[in-house]
Amino acid sequence: MFKTQMNNAGMRYRLLLILSLFPGVLAAADALQGPVERQPVNITAIIMFMLFVSVTLGITYWAARRTRSTSDFYAAGSSISGLQNGLAIAGDFMSAASFLGISGLVFASGFDGLIYSIGFLVGWPIILFLLAERLRNLGKYTFADAVSYRLRPLPIRSLAACGTLTVVLFYLIAQMVGAGKLIQILFGLDYHYAVVSVGVLMILYVTFGGMLATTWVQIIKAVLLLIGASFIAIAVMYKMDFSFEHLFSSAVKIHNDGMDIMAPGGLVSDPVSAISLGLALMFGTAGLPHILMRFFTVPDAREARKSVFYATGFIGYFYILTFIIGFGAIVLLTNNPDFLDPVSGGIYGGNNMAAVHLSRAVGGEAFLGFISAVAFATILAVVSGLTLSGASAISHDLYASVICHGEIPEGEEVRVSRIATVILGIVAIILGIIFEQQNVAYMVGLAFAIAASVNFPVLFLSMYWQRLTTRGAFIGGSVGLFTAVLCMVLGPTIWVDILGNPEAVFPYKHPALFSMSAAFAVIIVVSKLDSSQSGKDEAKAFEDQYVRSQTGLGAEGATSH
Amino acid sequence: MQHWYRRIYADPEFHELERKRGRFSWLLAGIVLASYYTFILIIAFAPELFATPVCEGTIITWGLPAGIFVILLSFLLTGVYVHRANTEFDHLTRDIVEHVQNTDE
Numbered sequence: 136m137f138k139t140q141m142n143n144a145g146m147r148y149r150l151l152l153i154l155s156l157f158p159g160v161l162a163a164a165d166a167l168q169g170p171v172e173r174q175p176v177n178i179t180a181i182i183m184f185m186l187f188v189s190v191t192l193g194i195t196y197w198a199a200r201r202t203r204s205t206s207d208f209y210a211a212g213s214s215i216s217g218l219q220n221g222l223a224i225a226g227d228f229m230s231a232a233s234f235l236g237i238s239g240l241v242f243a244s245g246f247d248g249l250i251y252s253i254g255f256l257v258g259w260p261i262i263l264f265l266l267a268e269r270l271r272n273l274g275k276y277t278f279a280d281a282v283s284y285r286l287r288p289l290p291i292r293s294l295a296a297c298g299t300l301t302v303v304l305f306y307l308i309a310q311m312v313g314a315g316k317l318i319q320i321l322f323g324l325d326y327h328y329a330v331v332s333v334g335v336l337m338i339l340y341v342t343f344g345g346m347l348a349t350t351w352v353q354i355i356k357a358v359l360l361l362i363g364a365s366f367i368a369i370a371v372m373y374k375m376d377f378s379f380e381h382l383f384s385s386a387v388k389i390h391n392d393g394m395d396i397m398a399p400g401g402l403v404s405d406p407v408s409a410i411s412l413g414l415a416l417m418f419g420t421a422g423l424p425h426i427l428m429r430f431f432t433v434p435d436a437r438e439a440r441k442s443v444f445y446a447t448g449f450i451g452y453f454y455i456l457t458f459i460i461g462f463g464a465i466v467l468l469t470n471n472p473d474f475l476d477p478v479s480g481g482i483y484g485g486n487n488m489a490a491v492h493l494s495r496a497v498g499g500e501a502f503l504g505f506i507s508a509v510a511f512a513t514i515l516a517v518v519s520g521l522t523l524s525g526a527s528a529i530s531h532d533l534y535a536s537v538i539c540h541g542e543i544p545e546g547e548e549v550r551v552s553r554i555a556t557v558i559l560g561i562v563a564i565i566l567g568i569i570f571e572q573q574n575v576a577y578m579v580g581l582a583f584a585i586a587a588s589v590n591f592p593v594l595f596l597s598m599y600w601q602r603l604t605t606r607g608a609f610i611g612g613s614v615g616l617f618t619a620v621l622c623m624v625l626g627p628t629i630w631v632d633i634l635g636n637p638e639a640v641f642p643y644k645h646p647a648l649f650s651m652s653a654a655f656a657v658i659i660v661v662s663k664l665d666s667s668q669s670g671k672d673e674a675k676a677f678e679d680q681y682v683r684s685q686t687g688l689g690a691e692g693a694t695s696h
Numbered sequence: 697m698q699h700w701y702r703r704i705y706a707d708p709e710f711h712e713l714e715r716k717r718g719r720f721s722w723l724l725a726g727i728v729l730a731s732y733y734t735f736i737l738i739i740a741f742a743p744e745l746f747a748t749p750v751c752e753g754t755i756i757t758w759g760l761p762a763g764i765f766v767i768l769l770s771f772l773l774t775g776v777y778v779h780r781a782n783t784e785f786d787h788l789t790r791d792i793v794e795h796v797q798n799t800d801e
Contacts, residue, residue: 249759252763253735253766254732256770257732259770259774260728261725265721379756387755397755397756397760398747409737409740410733413733451768679701679702
């Protein structure tokens with residue numbers, strides 16, 4: 136009895152930990168915090184991973200030979216099909232955290248895990264209905280192309296580059312630290328080796344293979360992850376005689392919270408947090424630069440739409456799998472001495488390891504090796520996409536447009552982009568090492584909040600509101616950036632949990648509701664007050680932009696090979 | 697190019713199409729937003745609704761089908777949108793663009 140209570144307390148503590156780290160749960164293995172114990176070296180996992188690395192390096196070699204023009208480098212020559220791009224987008228979303236974090240959350244608290252999955256998913260239909268085709272028709276390589284279609288490029292691209300780079304850096308740090316810790320647990324590799332090898336591989340993929348290699352790495356990983364997760368889920372259902380009733384009732388019987396795992400718990404309690412979180416998830420997705428960039432890899436708006444359809448299907452299917460995996464873990468891992476850590480009373484490595492342990496429980500050592508390798512591959516693929524979008528903000532938005540005013544020879548821009556990739560990769564490695572012992576999970580939340588408060592409002596209003604002016608977009612976007620960072624720093628996560636102050640100045644964990652509203656309000660007010668001639672010209676140019684965004688006439692097309 | 701943009705913008709058929717397309721995409725977006733926020737607000741204000749079993753003698757609570765419903769609805773509506781946009785709207789758009797470009801010669 137006493138032991139059960141201990142176990143229960145341990146679970147609750149870890150659940151609280153996960154919750155306090157949210158929205159970190161969303162995108163990385165970043166929920167793995169604090170010191171982790173190194174595991175014995177896992178040979179199967181390393182062999183599987185080596186296999187993945189050699190195949191992807193082969194692809195990079197192939198892609199490098201096909202990557203000649205600027206368009207090849209940034210947008211894979213717009214040669215990716217809707218299905219392929221859908222898989223790549225789904226790959227960006229099926230990160231180590233979605234897989235490990237959400238199944239871990241379901242393992243810990245049942246139903247609540249579903250709330251997150253749904254939050255991530257519903258952003259996609261909105262992107263499709265409101266943004267995807269206009270973005271594809273207006274842009275070229277980065278979302279700033281679309282915004283600066285009629286607004287003045289200098290301030291707009293500077294703002295967009297700031298938004299992109301802050302999002303990318305926070306996201307990268309979280310991924311690098313998560314990667315290091317995850318690899319420590321899965322492979323028994325030293326943290327520093329892990330971080331350096333992720334950084335080096337990502338630099339190789341992006342510098343040589345550009346968007347084409349980055350996309351194919353993401354596609355391969357997405358397919359492997361879908362296969363792996365399907366296998367675990369089917370194996371679980373096989374053990375449960377393919378009866379959900381059986382699965383859920385076994386889980387309820389064995390879980391300390393009993394029937395509570397079938398109902399919403401304390402995850403979303405006050406409405407302000409609920410709405411703010413929902414906004415960050417939904418509109419943050421619509422402002423993530425590495426996701427928006429994927430829309431330029433397809434030849435036209437038609438394929439762009441299709442890619443969202445496929446992506447939504449794969450992501451939805453995947454989240455249903457993680458739900459089954461989480462419940463399967465409750466049934467098969469709880470009270471299973473093979474996986475129980477006598478020190479903590481929970482499973483080894485914490486709840487986020489539920490899917491990994493479950494893979495061993497249903498598929499043995501070889502399958503554990505496969506899933507570990509896929510988890511590593513997942514991080515690699517996601518950081519590559521992030522780095523490429525950061526590098527293009529530097530080379531395309533800052534260097535080519537702001538510094539060289541668009542007058543730049545064809546090869547030069549790609550060269551700068553490659554240099555930027557190497558620098559970003561090195562910065563990511565260094566930051567990954569610096570932040571090893573820090574709590575970084577909030578950084579993904581911050582990245583989503585910034586994306587929802589800077590990139591999204593500017594992009595959305597540039598397409599939908601004729602009277603938007605450069606001044607409004609620049610000042611409002613900067614206010615959104617500043618408010619998001621300030622609210623996050625003064626909020627419970629950083630101000631109290633990290634800096635150790637007794638009380639938060641800003642009471643909510645998720646600033647999006649406030650920072651996003653502030654951005655929209657300031658953009659609208661400043662634009663309305665802007666009576667400059669350039670503001671009037673920009674409003675006039677909206678008509679041309681509108682026709683192009685809706686018809687695709689004059690849009691950047693696919694390049695032929 | 698700008699010359700064509702102006703002419704298309706002046707074409708009432710273009711605005712007719714845009715009204716139709718705009719209504720359709722905002723309607724679908726509204727359905728998704730409404731279902732998601734209904735889901736979230738039930739969790740925030742009336743979680744016991746989702747804790748009740750769907751029928752006598754089962755352990756499956758209303759929360760599960762509700763959640764799965766939101767996922768499936770999102771997927772289905774993206775399918776509906778893509779289908780209509782890639783067929784009907786694209787045809788109409790092409791007709792308008794071609795009409796303008798042909799009369800231009």
